[in-house]
Amino acid sequence: MDFLDLARTRWSVRDYDARPVEQEKIDRILEAARLAPTGANRQPQRLFVLKSDEALATVRSATRMAFNAPLVILVCAKVDEAWHNKRETVMRGTTCDMYNVAEMDASIVCDHMQLAATELGLGTLWVRGYDTQALLDAxxxxxxxxxxxxxxxxxxxxxxxxASLHFERKPLEETVVVM
Ligand SMILES: Cc1cc2nc3c(=O)[nH]c(=O)nc-3n(C[C@H](O)[C@H](O)[C@H](O)COP(=O)(O)O)c2cc1C
Structure with a gap:
């Protein structure tokens, strides 16, 4: 599929069929994650593939955002392994001490997986609306x-x-400056 067609095909799915995701598709999604670029190639991502009834019940006990998905990938990072600035930097008045790219790395990995899943005819939902402590406890x-x-x-x-938000994208003039 042409990349823009793929990007247009993806939408946030919040209600799933009970059909499990085939292992070959899970393997392809994880390979897409493995190929993702990360800062200084540190590869700090750690992925937990939740597909057993027990693991899915556990994630659902910590957040409603797993919905009824038959597969949930908990995307984590070993933060100390990620690339970070060696010294303090100042960005527009805000001091960033040792800025660490772990969250960027994890986001790239997650985006690769989301688009790989789309290409395989699967639906996905990227989720950040949860309580981190609840997940750590679970x-x-x-x-x-x-x-x-x-x-x-x-x-x-x-x-x-x-959802209706899927159809709302700002025009490029609002988000892009060409200099
Ligand atoms: C970083 C990020 C966090 C998100 N967190 C949630 C979430 O916790 N719950 C949810 O229902 N959707 C979540 N979404 C999905 C967005 O709401 C959705 O992508 C956006 O509204 C555009 O709709 P679309 O994905 O259908 O095009 C998240 C998306 C991103 C990229």
């Missing part, structure tokens, strides 16, 4: 591994439709 994550977002994945239910 999962016994390794030391220093911090949740960055969730990616719900599955086949959209027959009645699932894009």
């Amino acid at each position: 999962f016994d994550l390794p030391e220093g591994v911090v949740p960055m977002c969730l990616l719900d994945v599955g086949y959209p239910s027959e009645t699932a439709r894009p």
Whole structure:
């Protein structure tokens, strides 16, 4: 699929079919994650693939945003492994001490997975509307591994439709400056 067609095909799915995601598709999604660029190639991402009934029940106990997805990828980063500035920088008056790119790295990984899933005919939802502590309490994550977002994945239910926000994109003149 042409890239812009792929980007146009994706929409946030919040109601899923019970059909499980095939293992070959999960493997392709994870390979797309593996190929993602990260700052200084540190690859700090840590992905937890939640697909057992137990793991899905656990994530649903921590957030409503997993909806009824048959697969949820908990995207984390080992923050200390990510590239960071060696010294203090000042951005428009705000001091950023040792700015760390872990969240950017995790976002790129998640975006690769979201688009790979779209190409495979799957629906997805990128989720950040959860309480981090609730997720940390629910999962016994390794030391220093911090949740960055969730990616719900599955086949959209027959009645699932894009929300109205999907159709609202600002014109380029509002978000782009050409110099
Ligand atoms: C960083 C990020 C966080 C998001 N968090 C949530 C969330 O917690 N819950 C939710 O229902 N949608 C969430 N979304 C989905 C957005 O609301 C959605 O992408 C946006 O409204 C545009 O709609 P579309 O994805 O259907 O085009 C998130 C999207 C992004 C990129």
